[in-house]
Amino acid sequence: MSTAEVPMAFNAEAVRAQFPILSREVHGKPLVYLDNAASTQKPQVVIDALDDYYSRLNANVHRGVHRLSQEATDAYEAGRKSVARLLGVDDDRQVLFTRGTTEALNLVAFSWGLANLGKGDEIVLSGMEHHSNIVPWQLVAQRTGAVIRVIPIGDDGALVPGAAAEIIGPRTKLLAVTHVSNALGTINPVRELADLAHAQGAVVVVDGAQAAPHASIDVAALGADFYALSGHKVYAPTGIGALYGRAELLEAMPPWQGGGEMIRSVSFEKSTYAPIPAKFEAGTPHIAGAVGLGTAIDWLLDLGVDAVAAHEDALLRYATEQLTALPGLRMIGTAPHKAGVASFVVDGAHPHDIGTFLDMAGVAIRTGHHCAQPVMTRFGIPATARASFAAYNTRADVDALIKALARVIEVFSR
Amino acid sequence: MSELMELYQEVILDHGRRPRNFGPLEGATHHARGYNPLCGDNFTMHIALDGDTISDVRFEGEGCAISTASASLLTERLKGAHVDVVEPLFTAVHELVTGGEPSEDVELDKLEIFVGVGNFPMRVKCATLPWHTLRAALKGDEEATTE
Numbered sequence: 001m002s003t004a005e006v007p008m009a010f011n012a013e014a015v016r017a018q019f020p021i022l023s024r025e026v027h028g029k030p031l032v033y034l035d036n037a038a039s040t041q042k043p044q045v046v047i048d049a050l051d052d053y054y055s056r057l058n059a060n061v062h063r064g065v066h067r068l069s070q071e072a073t074d075a076y077e078a079g080r081k082s083v084a085r086l087l088g089v090d091d092d093r094q095v096l097f098t099r100g101t102t103e104a105l106n107l108v109a110f111s112w113g114l115a116n117l118g119k120g121d122e123i124v125l126s127g128m129e130h131h132s133n134i135v136p137w138q139l140v141a142q143r144t145g146a147v148i149r150v151i152p153i154g155d156d157g158a159l160v161p162g163a164a165a166e167i168i169g170p171r172t173k174l175l176a177v178t179h180v181s182n183a184l185g186t187i188n189p190v191r192e193l194a195d196l197a198h199a200q201g202a203v204v205v206v207d208g209a210q211a212a213p214h215a216s217i218d219v220a221a222l223g224a225d226f227y228a229l230s231g232h233k234v235y236a237p238t239g240i241g242a243l244y245g246r247a248e249l250l251e252a253m254p255p256w257q258g259g260g261e262m263i264r265s266v267s268f269e270k271s272t273y274a275p276i277p278a279k280f281e282a283g284t285p286h287i288a289g290a291v292g293l294g295t296a297i298d299w300l301l302d303l304g305v306d307a308v309a310a311h312e313d314a315l316l317r318y319a320t321e322q323l324t325a326l327p328g329l330r331m332i333g334t335a336p337h338k339a340g341v342a343s344f345v346v347d348g349a350h351p352h353d354i355g356t357f358l359d360m361a362g363v364a365i366r367t368g369h370h371c372a373q374p375v376m377t378r379f380g381i382p383a384t385a386r387a388s389f390a391a392y393n394t395r396a397d398v399d400a401l402i403k404a405l406a407r408v409i410e411v412f413s414r
Numbered sequence: 415m416s417e418l419m420e421l422y423q424e425v426i427l428d429h430g431r432r433p434r435n436f437g438p439l440e441g442a443t444h445h446a447r448g449y450n451p452l453c454g455d456n457f458t459m460h461i462a463l464d465g466d467t468i469s470d471v472r473f474e475g476e477g478c479a480i481s482t483a484s485a486s487l488l489t490e491r492l493k494g495a496h497v498d499v500v501e502p503l504f505t506a507v508h509e510l511v512t513g514g515e516p517s518e519d520v521e522l523d524k525l526e527i528f529v530g531v532g533n534f535p536m537r538v539k540c541a542t543l544p545w546h547t548l549r550a551a552l553k554g555d556e557e558a559t560t561e
Contacts, residue, residue, distance in 0.1 A: 348431065350478035352453050353422070356537060360418045368453050382454035382476055411422065412431075412479070 010307045016392040018043040029362030032400040037182050037210060037341050037388035038366050039232045042296070046235060049295035053288045061287055062261060062278070076287050079294030080277070083242045086234075086297045086305075087227060088218035091247060096280045097290050100241035101209040102132040104228035105176070107243055107280065108205050109136035111256040112226075113174070116203075119145030121173040124164075124197070126188065127153040127378060128181040131371040133207045137176060146173070151193075153378050157184035157333035164193050172202045179211035179222075183372040183384065184333030185316070185341030187211070194223025203249065209233055209241075213390065214312055214339040216305045219244050231289060235390075236296035240289030243280075250276045257282040300391075308391045312340050315389045319398045326405055328413060332384050343370075343384040346405070349412035351385040354405070358385075361404035420530035421537070422479065425487075430479030435489035439472040447475075448547025448558040450539055455481045459547045466497050471548070478540050480531065485544035487524055497552060504545045511541045 016022055019041045024031050033041060053075060059068035061076045084092035098104040113136075117123070123137045127150050141148055149167050154160045168175065175197035180187050194204040206224040211217065213234045219227045224244070231240040245253075255262055255273055259282035264272040273279045300308065319342050323329055328347035346354060355367035366386045369376045376382060387401055439460035447458045455477030462470040471489045476482075492500065506516035507525055513532035516522060531541045543558075550558035 350476075350482075352455075352478035352537075352540065353430075353480070356421070356534060357418065360416075376454070382456065411427065414427070 010304075010311050012311060012392060012394045015043075015303065016394065018045065019392050020044060020047070022392060026362045026364070027360050029360075032361075032363040032397045034387040034389065034393065034397060034401060035364045035366050036213070036390035036393070037233070037370075037386065039238070040213060040235050040390050041392070042235055042237070042292075043299055045299050046237070046292050046296045050237065050288050050292050053291045057291075058288075060284055072287055075291045075294075076285070079290035079292075080242075082294035082297040082301075083229075083244075085301060086212065086217060087229075087244050088216075088220065089244055093276050094244055094247050094250065096243045096245065096250075096277045097285050098228075098241045098243050099239055099286070100230040100232070101207060101228045102230075102241075104226075104241055104243035105133055105205065105207060106136045107256050108226050108228075108245070109140045111253045111280075112203065112249065113137070113140040113146075114143065115254055117141075117144040117146040117173055120171060121146040122169070122171040123148045124151065124168055124172050124175045124177075124202075125149070126151045126159055126177045128157070128159075128184055128186060128188075128372065128375050129176070129178055130182055130207060130209070131373070132209075133176050133178060133205075134374070137174075147171075150374075151177075153184075153186075153375070156335050157181070157186045158335035158337075159186075159188060159193075164196055168193075168196045168200060168202070170200055172197060172200045174203050174205065176205040176207070178207040178209075179217075179227075180208075180214065180339045180341075181333070181372070181375070182210045182341065183370040183375045183386070184335065184343055185338035185388075186333060186335040187215075187337040187339050190222045190224065198223060210341070211339065213300070214305075214309050216309070225249055231293040231296065234293070234296055234300060236293040237286075237289045240286045240293045242293070245276075247276065250280065255279055255282070259283045261285075303391060309339070311391065312389045312393070315393055315395065315398060316340060316342060318395060319387060319389070319401070322398060322402045323405070326402070326409060328409060329405070332379055332381065340390075341386060341388045343386045345381055345384055346409060346412070349408050351383040353412065354385045354408050357408045357411070358401070358404045361400065361407070363401050363404050365401070417530065417533045421534055423527045423530065425524070425527050426479060426483040429483035429486040433473075433482050433486035435472045435486065435493070437472055437474060439470055441470075442472075444551040444554070446547050446551035446556055446558055448543050448550065450477075450481075450543055453478070453540070455540060455543055457481070457485055457544055457547055459485075459544065459551045461548070461551050463497065463552075468492050468495050468497060473544065473547075477543070480528075480537055480540040481543050484528065484541045485547075487527075488544050488548060491523070491525060492548075500549065500552065504549060507545060508542060511538050 351367035442460035457475035506520035511531035
């Protein structure tokens with residue numbers, strides 16, 4: 001999409017003004033925050049929601065008969081409804097709160113996986129998974145004798161066409177795939193992959209950590225049986241995330257963690273479990289986090305996910321154009337469908353050195369393997385530098401990045 | 415001089431780009447691999463020990479300018495040195511890059527240029543990884559990490 005097609009209604013400067021942290025300085029320079037794929041900043045409305053929760057509502061949920069407990073419960077459950085709204089889910093019993101995407105994926109692995117996987121069953125992953133969508137499956141494979149198979153990535157950072165159809169087969173019990181790659185920005189054809197998996201009777205788990213802030217999501221249309229996301233990547237606090245699971249799957253799954261809240265009755269002989277979602281929410285949850293997450297999602301939906309996505313897409317295209325014009329710079333991840341992420345390497349300048357130079361110019365980016373070491377191995381590089389975009393970024397941010405990079409190239413190409 | 419240019423002094427940039435004593439070492443008696451899992455820096459140190467003398471030391475691998483220059487300058491400095499100089503020199507370098515006061519008994523010489531790392535706590539491990547790796551090799555360990 002060219003910039004001319006971005007709806008005029010979207011005003012990044014007005015969005016920016018809602019984020020107090022963006023007015024601070026770093027090393028005497030205005031902060032240019034381009035590390036959004038790692039974590040987004042928080043709008044004032046989310047900061048206020050946390051303040052309000054602790055100032056007016058704080059109490060344990062689903063337990064007390066007193067007024068505060070009721071109000072805290074209402075606020076917590078409103079957060080669940082907001083997550084359901086973001087994911088296009090009608091029945092919000094299918095939304096579980098977790099600590100984040102990592103915990104959500106571990107929940108599926110250790111509850112569904114241990115109960116349903118056996119020797120020789122195949123778990124299919126994509127070659128661009130984050131460690132959090134690899135390691136839990138390895139742990140479960142070790143215990144069950146299941147085997148992991150991987151759909152390879154092509155040179156552009158998209159899955160090799162046709163490879164999924166060859167790998168997903170009658171032994172496939174589970175497909176776990178990221179919606180958007182955190183290291184490459186690639187948007188995967190989730191529906192297409194899910195159809196292949198479902199045709200074999202497999203269950204489809206989608207890591208939505210990078211997609212949730214950048215795309216309208218409808219889990220049914222995507223064909224996701226499970227969909228995981230992290231609050232802190234959608235303008236909400238850290239320590240809170242969510243897992244969507246299809247009700248019939250969640251109902252059949254054994255509890256993952258035991259404790260308060262998740263039970264119906266307990267004796268020393270036997271316990272019975274609460275219905276979903278409580279069955280998977282043992283212990284006192286991160287109530288303020290859930291309130292913050294709900295507030296952030298409502299804020300994002302009001303802003304318009306599609307408008308935000310279009311804005312970020314225009315920025316990504318502008319950044320890609322500017323970056324590729326720099327001498328010695330090579331983009332890592334040039335798939336036709338991308339969201340929010342520009343990963344690159346520079347001849348003669350290690351990403352870590354780039355990161356330090358940019359930091360001194362006030363520009364925050366991520367450098368390293370992005371918890372996706374297999375992706376780095378695939379491209380034969382130890383690390384990349386990664387700029388990633390959010391609703392509040394502007395062309396001026398990209399210009400500051402390019403200016404600082406030009407200086408890096410000047411110093412390191414001498 | 416800006417903090418940045420104090421960190422990336424010309425000598426560091428030069429050794430980062432054209433590391434000395436880079437490559438395998440025939441007749442090496444000690445080896446160790448050093449790895450920083452957070453940034454991916456990855457070096458192997460090869461040492462040929464002749465009695466108590468480091469008759470040769472070379473390295474292979476890849477990392478940022480700071481870690482590569484640190485490895486390169488370390489090999490230059492220690493080639494032909496007695497093994498007993500390693501520990502006091504490491505202690506002095508460590509003091510230097512963490513913003514402390516290195517002992518005046520140790521002649522840092524060219525290694526003084528790493529003083530700029532003191533302003534960048536996130537980069538201390540870059541400068542020290544080659545040293546940890548060298549010390550691991552001399553101790554007979556095969557692996558060193560910065561964790």
